Amino acid sequence: MGWFVSVGLALAVMVVAALIGKSLRRNSGREERTAGRVLTIAGPLVCLVWIGLHTGRNMIHQVPAGNMGVVYKFGAIRGQISEGLQTVAPWCSVKIQTIQVERHVFQNMEAFSQETQDVFVRATLNIRVSPDAIQELYRTIGPNYFQVLVESRVAQNFKDEIVKYKSVDIAPNREPIRQAVRGRLEGELSRYSIEVVDLLLDNVDFRPEFKSAIEAKQIATQRALEEEQKVLVERHRAEQAVERARGEGQALLEVATKQAEANALLSASLTPQLVQYSLIQKLGDKIQVMILPSGQNFILDANMLRQTQDQDEDNR
The missing domain is CATH 3.30.479.30 (Band 7 domain)
Structure with missing residues (x-):
């Protein structure tokens, strides 16, 4: 549409110039006739240049790479052109679309x-x-x-x-x-x-209030997990203490059992003579006189004391 307006305007200018030139040529003055001839010749030339430039501008279109041109004719789509230098009718317009x-x-x-x-x-x-x-x-x-x-x-x-x-x-x-x-x-x-x-x-x-609530819930959950972990640790420690006590008790039981067995064996092997002999060995070799409370039994046999004394003298 713009091209037709431009052409119509150019033709109107050419007609006006021609009429003015013709009017000037009718005058008797030399300068007026010269101006009339210039207008008569220049009018069509300007019109042709004007139409040519506008036509060339409307016909030639550069479509950038990665784009397509949609061709419009009087407001209706009449086709499309690819990228590069393209020509269309001067009364058509092109809209670039990537x-x-x-x-x-x-x-x-x-x-x-x-x-x-x-x-x-x-x-x-x-x-x-x-x-x-x-x-x-x-x-x-x-x-x-x-x-x-x-x-x-x-x-x-x-x-x-x-x-x-x-x-x-x-x-x-x-x-x-x-x-x-x-x-x-x-x-x-x-x-x-x-x-x-x-x-x-x-x-x-x-929303901020919802995020705050979620954050508070996460903190509470984390704290609950930490407390639960502490409970598990304490429970584990208690179980370890129970197992340790059970082991120690079992060890004591084993010791007591073995001690009882040893005592039984020792008791079975003791005789009165062996007891008296062990007691004599514990006495000092310098003892000459022993004083005992009256009415008390003496655990050592007098004969054994004499035998032990005789053996000591022989050893000397």
């Missing part, structure tokens, strides 16, 4: 957990449009296809998947949630020739 991977970040998408706790998701979506489907996508959806098709689906799919989990189970199940959302997006966008290259779940967050 076919490279596009990165879109979704900040603080709201969702809900199974117990209706607020969840805030930050995700990154990488998509790419099929080069062969650009004009069809523009024709059926429009240049704002991302806002129409993608944004709402990403938010809704995250809501549908996150609500399946309790708040405390969302973080451990980030990967299943991401895969589920990506699978749903691939199925929904493939019919529009939009490829989901990747979906990243950057962050999952909750």
